[in-house]
Amino acid sequence: MTPLSIRHLNVFYGERPALVDISWELPRGLTAIIGPNGAGKSTLLKAALGLIPCEGEVRLFGTSLDEARARVGYLPQRASVDWDFPASALDVVAMARTPRTRWWGALPRREREAARAALDEVGMAALADRPIGQLSGGQQQRVFLARCLAQEADLLLMDEPLAAVDAATEREIIRVLQALVAAGKSVVAVHHDLASVPHVFEHALMLNGRVVAAGTVAEVFTPAMIVTTYGPSLAEAEAAD
Amino acid sequence: MIAHNTLVVLLGCAALGVAAGAVGCFALLRGRALLADAMGHAALPGVVGAALIGAWFGTDPRALPPLLIGGAIAGALGLWAVQALAATGRIRQDAAIGVVLASFYALGVVGLSVVQAMPAGAQAGLSHFILGQAATMRTEDAWAAGLLAMFCVVATVALFPRFRALCFDAEFAALQGLNIRVTDAALMGLILLVCIAGLPAVGLVLVVALLVLPAATARLLNQRLPGMLAASCAIGGVSGVLGALISAGHEGWPTGAAVVLVGTAFFVAALLVRRA
Numbered sequence: 001m002t003p004l005s006i007r008h009l010n011v012f013y014g015e016r017p018a019l020v021d022i023s024w025e026l027p028r029g030l031t032a033i034i035g036p037n038g039a040g041k042s043t044l045l046k047a048a049l050g051l052i053p054c055e056g057e058v059r060l061f062g063t064s065l066d067e068a069r070a071r072v073g074y075l076p077q078r079a080s081v082d083w084d085f086p087a088s089a090l091d092v093v094a095m096a097r098t099p100r101t102r103w104w105g106a107l108p109r110r111e112r113e114a115a116r117a118a119l120d121e122v123g124m125a126a127l128a129d130r131p132i133g134q135l136s137g138g139q140q141q142r143v144f145l146a147r148c149l150a151q152e153a154d155l156l157l158m159d160e161p162l163a164a165v166d167a168a169t170e171r172e173i174i175r176v177l178q179a180l181v182a183a184g185k186s187v188v189a190v191h192h193d194l195a196s197v198p199h200v201f202e203h204a205l206m207l208n209g210r211v212v213a214a215g216t217v218a219e220v221f222t223p224a225m226i227v228t229t230y231g232p233s234l235a236e237a238e239a240a241d
Numbered sequence: 242m243i244a245h246n247t248l249v250v251l252l253g254c255a256a257l258g259v260a261a262g263a264v265g266c267f268a269l270l271r272g273r274a275l276l277a278d279a280m281g282h283a284a285l286p287g288v289v290g291a292a293l294i295g296a297w298f299g300t301d302p303r304a305l306p307p308l309l310i311g312g313a314i315a316g317a318l319g320l321w322a323v324q325a326l327a328a329t330g331r332i333r334q335d336a337a338i339g340v341v342l343a344s345f346y347a348l349g350v351v352g353l354s355v356v357q358a359m360p361a362g363a364q365a366g367l368s369h370f371i372l373g374q375a376a377t378m379r380t381e382d383a384w385a386a387g388l389l390a391m392f393c394v395v396a397t398v399a400l401f402p403r404f405r406a407l408c409f410d411a412e413f414a415a416l417q418g419l420n421i422r423v424t425d426a427a428l429m430g431l432i433l434l435v436c437i438a439g440l441p442a443v444g445l446v447l448v449v450a451l452l453v454l455p456a457a458t459a460r461l462l463n464q465r466l467p468g469m470l471a472a473s474c475a476i477g478g479v480s481g482v483l484g485a486l487i488s489a490g491h492e493g494w495p496t497g498a499a500v501v502l503v504g505t506a507f508f509v510a511a512l513l514v515r516r517a
Contacts (some may be wrong), residue, residue, distance in 0.1 A: 051412050074416050076379065081410045086466045095406055099417045103402050131464040137359075147413075229419065 001025065001062040003155040003186040005047060009056035011040065011047050018043045020210045023057070026155075028205045030181045032191040032217075033208035036230050041190040042077065044207065045157045049074055060155065070099075073153030075144050077160055083132050089143045090128040091116050112234055118150035119143070123172055138169035145173060149180075156180060158189040160197075172233035174200055249491045250375050253383035254481035254500055256390035257439055257451065260374055262477025263390075263397040264431045265456035266470050267319025270408035271425075273432060275335065277447040279342040281436045283319025284312035286369050292356055302368065305382065305472060306439060312370075313437045320347050320429060334409030346445075373444030375485060382441070389438050394474060396431060402430060405466055442498030454504035455480060461511040480504040 004026035011019040042138040047054040049072065058069035082209075084179050094107050094115040101107060101201045107115075107188050119128050122142040127135065132143060141161065148156055149187045175197070188205075191197060197204060197217060204221050204227045206212040213220040213229070243251070266375055291311025295302060319341050326337035353367060366377065378386075397404065403424045406414035415421045432452065439448040459473035485498030 005487060035489050045410070049416050051415060069418050074418070076410065076412060078376070080412070086464055086469050087405075087409065087461060088465055091465060092409070094416075095409065095413070098406060099419075100401050101402065103406075103419065104399070105402075107402075133464075217463075 002059075003028075003060075003061055004040070004078040004157075004188070005057075005059040007035045007057040007059075007070055007197075008046060009044075009047060009054055009143055011043050011052065011054045011057065018045065018209065019136040021052075024205060024224055025216055026186055026188055028186055029202040030177055030200065031186075031203040031205060032190040032197055033188060033205045033207055034191055034194065034197065034229070039208045039229075041207055042159050045074075045159055045188075045190065049157060050204070068155075071154045073151035075148040075156070075158040075161055078141050078144060078163070079139070080159075083135075083140055085132065087132055088226045089119060089124060089132055089135065089139075092132055092143050093146045093150050115146075115150050118146040122176060123150055135230075136166075138165040139168060141165050142172065145176060147179075149176070152184055156185060156187045158187065160190050160192060163192060163216045194226070214221050243489075244501055246376075247485070248497065249380050249383045250378045250489065251482055253378045253386040254375055254442060254485040254496060256383070256386040256481070257435075258455065258477035258479070258500065259474045259501065260386070260390040260393035260477075261435045261451035262455040262459070262473040262475070263393045264428075264435045264472065265452035265454075265477070266459065266466070266473045267397065267404045267408055267428055267457065268432050268452050269456040270466075271404075271428060271459065273429070274449060275338050276320065276429075276451050277298070277432050277436055277452050279323055279338045280316040280320050280433055281343075281445040282317040282342045282347035282349075282450040283322075284371060284437060284440060284456075286345055287313065287349075288350045288440070289349050289352035289356055289367065290315070292367055293352070296356070296359060301358025302365060304509075308367075308370075309437050309440065312440055313433060315345065316433050316437060320433065323415075368515035369438050369444070371444050372446060373440070373442050373448075373497030374494055375442035375488070375500075380479050386442075388447060393431060395457030396427075397470065400424070401470075402426060424507065443500065444495075447497045447501050449502065450501040451477070451503060453499065458504070458508045458511045461508075461515045476504070476507055479485040480507060 002025050005060055006022055006024045009019060011023040033044065035041055046052045048058050060072055061228050066188055094112055097107060097111040097115055116128055122145050124142050124146060127139060132140060143228060175188050198221060201217055204217050205214045206220060206225055208229050213225050258499050268274060273344050288308045291308045295307055322338045323337045326332060327334040358365060375433060405417060406419055407421065407424045411421050436448050437451060439451050443451055455473045455477035457471045458476050463469040463472055480503045483503045485496055488494040488496040488499040
């Protein structure tokens, strides 16, 4: 059963259409969603997760979000939360385990240990007890990734997991994403750095308010397609890099 | 030996401080402090309206419950008005808060002058709702405050995982299956409850400080939420006790203002301690 299938999806912000008639099936493996600013990349993830109102059909593992909730993980943009929140790195990751307690009481020890293991997977075990406000940007991103891992999902939707992180963190995150795929999970990530797309991802969805192209990176990540997606000026700028 | 009346005020203020400390933590983390201020001010026309209705039926003008129920209804109406205005997308929430806070309060002030022109003592003590007067607190009021404190502490502890998830990352919590609307409504309900309960003692002008000061102080001293919550309750309770003691020792000092000043002193001290 395909993990994510979207049919005739429309999203409006007020009167303005943000996404128009999106139909797309997420392939197995590591997929990048790419497109210019305002193309609706984050919007597509949020609509798929039922976080914003939309028209059309979203099926997760062939069923509805409510049925599939436990199998879906999400990594939002780092800037979407207040990092001055009174919590340790472990506290944040442990929140991914809260639904297992049905939202009552303290988290059992085994759930906290699972959260600690997720921190260990991203190389953050030593900083588990550090307040999140005292972490660097890259470390905060790793905490978010650990929280996503701690959901133990089969489908992971990530909003710019590689945005504004140092080179070491980027390598670490890519390693984790590839390990997830090797373990049979489906991972889709909004991605900005066009240069790294062929090295990291197997599939790409090129988006600009509508689906420009979707397929393997070799098929669709071509100069012509990039021009169609971004317009000529950015494609030239990228080519000059 | 503390006089019985002082003891009542003292315990009542302590309980109020604990309740506000507990709820204030999440009010602060959810960014609802200004909204709480608006609800406190919006309560005034409700209090005045309840007094008018009471005068019409000839009930005891000093009975608190009807006045507070009136205040709660108006406060909830004010909250709804802010959210309805902001939801239109035509003005921002801070502007909506300003509009609602000022207009409801002005309506209450006009209503107050209408009531004061009436005979039969219908206005007895109504103006105390603006700046508060804990000295008139009766034994049953202190009991009510104690029950409220217990309820707020139990509610915040029971709902702790939900409130924390809501305040840190509401979208992630929604994806995990938490009902954000219901959880947010529960938090707003608790904030409204504390605001309304604090009106007679602290007054609508200062009641927001009861929510904000202990929580903000506790945040400076704690890096994790459970510690912050406990510290906030403690600081709120101690501020209540000290404020009541200070005002009892100084003829004519309003208790609410004394409680808020003690809370401010704690806050400044925490700022200085945490500067390094």
